[in-house]
Amino acid sequence: MSANSKQLLQPGAEAVITKGWLGAHRWLILRRSSQIGILLLFLVGPWFGWWIVKGNLSFSHTLNILPLTDPYIILQSLLAGHVSDKMALTGVLIVTVFYLLVGGRSFCSWVCPVNLLTDAAYWLRVRLGIKGSAHISRQTRYWILGMTLVAAAVTGSIVWEMVNPVSMMHRGLFFGFGLAWAVLLAVWLFDLFVMRHGWCGHLCPVGAFYSLIGKWSLTRIRLPLRTACNDCMDCFAVCPEPQVIRPALKAIGGTPPLILEANCTNCGRCIDVCSKDVFVFGTRFNHSVATVAGVSQVTPK
Amino acid sequence: MDNENTPSTAARRQFFADTARMACGVGLLGLGVGLYARHARALPPAAIRPPGALAEADFSAACIRCGMCVRDCPFNILHLAKPEEPLSTGTPYFVARQLPCEMCEDIPCVKACPTGALDHSLKDINKAKMGLAVLVDHETCLNFLGLRCDICYRVCPVIDKAITLDPQTNTRTGKHTLFIPVVHSDQCTGCGKCEKACPTEVASIKVFPLTMAKGQLSAHYRLGWVEKEKAGGSLVAPDAAHQYNMPEGMKYEHGKGLSPMPVQPPGVSAAPAPAPAPANGLPKALQGNKL
Ligand code: SF4
Ligand code: SF4
Ligand code: SF4
Numbered sequence: 001m002s003a004n005s006k007q008l009l010q011p012g013a014e015a016v017i018t019k020g021w022l023g024a025h026r027w028l029i030l031r032r033s034s035q036i037g038i039l040l041l042f043l044v045g046p047w048f049g050w051w052i053v054k055g056n057l058s059f060s061h062t063l064n065i066l067p068l069t070d071p072y073i074i075l076q077s078l079l080a081g082h083v084s085d086k087m088a089l090t091g092v093l094i095v096t097v098f099y100l101l102v103g104g105r106s107f108c109s110w111v112c113p114v115n116l117l118t119d120a121a122y123w124l125r126v127r128l129g130i131k132g133s134a135h136i137s138r139q140t141r142y143w144i145l146g147m148t149l150v151a152a153a154v155t156g157s158i159v160w161e162m163v164n165p166v167s168m169m170h171r172g173l174f175f176g177f178g179l180a181w182a183v184l185l186a187v188w189l190f191d192l193f194v195m196r197h198g199w200c201g202h203l204c205p206v207g208a209f210y211s212l213i214g215k216w217s218l219t220r221i222r223l224p225l226r227t228a229c230n231d232c233m234d235c236f237a238v239c240p241e242p243q244v245i246r247p248a249l250k251a252i253g254g255t256p257p258l259i260l261e262a263n264c265t266n267c268g269r270c271i272d273v274c275s276k277d278v279f280v281f282g283t284r285f286n287h288s289v290a291t292v293a294g295v296s297q298v299t300p301k
Numbered sequence: 302m303d304n305e306n307t308p309s310t311a312a313r314r315q316f317f318a319d320t321a322r323m324a325c326g327v328g329l330l331g332l333g334v335g336l337y338a339r340h341a342r343a344l345p346p347a348a349i350r351p352p353g354a355l356a357e358a359d360f361s362a363a364c365i366r367c368g369m370c371v372r373d374c375p376f377n378i379l380h381l382a383k384p385e386e387p388l389s390t391g392t393p394y395f396v397a398r399q400l401p402c403e404m405c406e407d408i409p410c411v412k413a414c415p416t417g418a419l420d421h422s423l424k425d426i427n428k429a430k431m432g433l434a435v436l437v438d439h440e441t442c443l444n445f446l447g448l449r450c451d452i453c454y455r456v457c458p459v460i461d462k463a464i465t466l467d468p469q470t471n472t473r474t475g476k477h478t479l480f481i482p483v484v485h486s487d488q489c490t491g492c493g494k495c496e497k498a499c500p501t502e503v504a505s506i507k508v509f510p511l512t513m514a515k516g517q518l519s520a521h522y523r524l525g526w527v528e529k530e531k532a533g534g535s536l537v538a539p540d541a542a543h544q545y546n547m548p549e550g551m552k553y554e555h556g557k558g559l560s561p562m563p564v565q566p567p568g569v570s571a572a573p574a575p576a577p578a579p580a581n582g583l584p585k586a587l588q589g590n591k592l
């Protein structure tokens with residue numbers, strides 16, 4: 001196997017050499033811990049009767065004090081003609097502010113259970129060398145998002161929840177799956193055989209909704225060392241939304257060294273796999289760049 | 302037609318084609334989901350919503366499928382619907398024959414609901430309207446058969462109000478009484494304890510969602526006797542005293558039937574002395590209280 005094809009198969013190999021395995025998987029490990037940890041928090045209730053958290057991602061109550069509500073489902077409920085009680089609305093406020101701070105689609109990479117599934121499909125897809133991928137625009141998710149909102153308004157009920165794989169998976173884990181597993185299997189097979197990053201990258205309206213919050217969110221990936229990029233393309237290979245990187249990395253149209261695209265999921269995988277340490281977490285207001293020597297300066301506006 | 306082949310025109314055409322394809326695809330998906338949702342608009346007969354649930358159309362807009370009500374029910378009677386079940390996916394329900402609602406005084410399920418899909422204005426569980434019990438099978442109900450089962454009557458938390466036992470003649474034996482369980486919709490909460498407790502192999506009394514169990518009179522119907530009571534008297538014309546065309550020497554009283562007139566002192570009347578007139582000597586139609 002030539003060095004070149006090996007690198008294609010395993011993006012991040014160079015980072016492992018320069019930063020060590022742990023250094024090159026830091027954010028991935030943290031992210032998986034967060035995803036699994038949140039699931040466990042919900043699971044210890046039904047499993048052992050330790051009710052730290054009750055409910056599911058639509059609404060949950062932590063330690064009987066912290067209400068958290070999914071703003072997307074409350075929006076559908078509102079369009080369907082119901083104004084929720086204070087409890088649910090308080091949860092919406094907290095969740096919205098939280099994601100405005102940490103990044104809208106952080107929900108996708110740090111919380112959503114379906115992401116574990118679709119990431120697994122992608123992992124297997126690469127290992128099996130499945131190349132072909134159907135072409136659907138990444139904008140499709142916004143059309144689907146719009147459709148779910150229109151459907152709620154027209155039918156007067158939260159119809160998307162009848163089929164939504166995201167809540168089906170989360171609810172299924174704590175309240176029983178029934179045939180929901182078939183829906184999730186369909187999503188998994190779709191991602192594995194039909195389309196690369198199919199569900200999360202192109203179709204899911206939940207992700208699309210959180211990306212709208214992400215338009216204004218504070219936490220962003222910064223590229224203070226973008227000049228150090230050696231075009232190894234590893235970040236593009238691991239990013240679930242690779243289109244978000246290019247403007248910031250290549251300074252297209254004077255883009256500051258910040259990934260401002262709403263669909264960046266703040267997964268931090270680009271930070272992990274970059275052997276040149278181009279990427280770091282930061283805020284959207286920090287436009288500073290560092291020279292390779294590590295001296296910070298602010299880009300002229 | 303050089304123009305048509307310039308990259309920008311081709312790209313634009315491609316863009317419109319893609320957009321149209323996407324809109325059609327998503328539109329079809331929406332239609333599919335909408336139609337699928339329509340199926341689940343009416344509750345299936347065995348699924349009863351928790352106390353305080355809004356009417357089904359409002360409930361499907363309000364309930365966010367969080368399961369808080371399920372968690373806070375101390376008797377674990379509630380489930381969230383699975384996708385294959387014939388009601389809106391993820392919404393809470395119970396099946397009375399499996400586990401009925403215990404009608405907790407503090408109604409924890411309603412308190413847990415963050416959205417108001419379970420109406421917080423329900424403070425008295427006896428006012429709940431989860432469904433309505435219906436004595437569905439008069440052929441198998443043991444009380445209808447003449448036994449004194451009475452179980453539904455006795456387990457009912459609203460005893461002697463939601464279900465009463467109405468005595469009726471047992472025409473089969475001719476000398477016993479049937480105690481017919483009668484459900485009163487203004488008192489029944491739909492908890493389902495009667496359905497759970499009914500000892501027949503398949504319950505003879507069942508709880509159904511209100512829309513399924515309750516009839517409704519046409520709006521223009523008036524119950525004469527109710528109206529009369531409200532008005533404190535007849536609404537049409539004063540009741541005229543009945544006039545009977547009696548055989549001579551007989552009188553008629555409501556309830557009693559025919560009887561001979563009191564005997565007049567002789568000489569006052571030329572009428573022949575009335576015969577003792579045994580009841581069965583009379584035409585059948587004049588007997589008893591059938592008139
Ligand atoms: S895109 Fe949807 S399914 Fe994927 S991680 Fe985000 S919310 Fe979950
Ligand atoms: S009233 Fe009590 S038993 Fe009935 S559904 Fe609510 S919590 Fe459960
Ligand atoms: S608590 Fe309310 S919103 Fe949540 S599942 Fe029950 S009825 Fe629905």
Ligand code: SF4
Pocket residue numbers: 436441442443444445450451452453454482495498499500501504505506
């Ligand atoms: S419990 Fe069943 S069998 Fe007994 S009286 Fe009631 S309906 Fe009839």
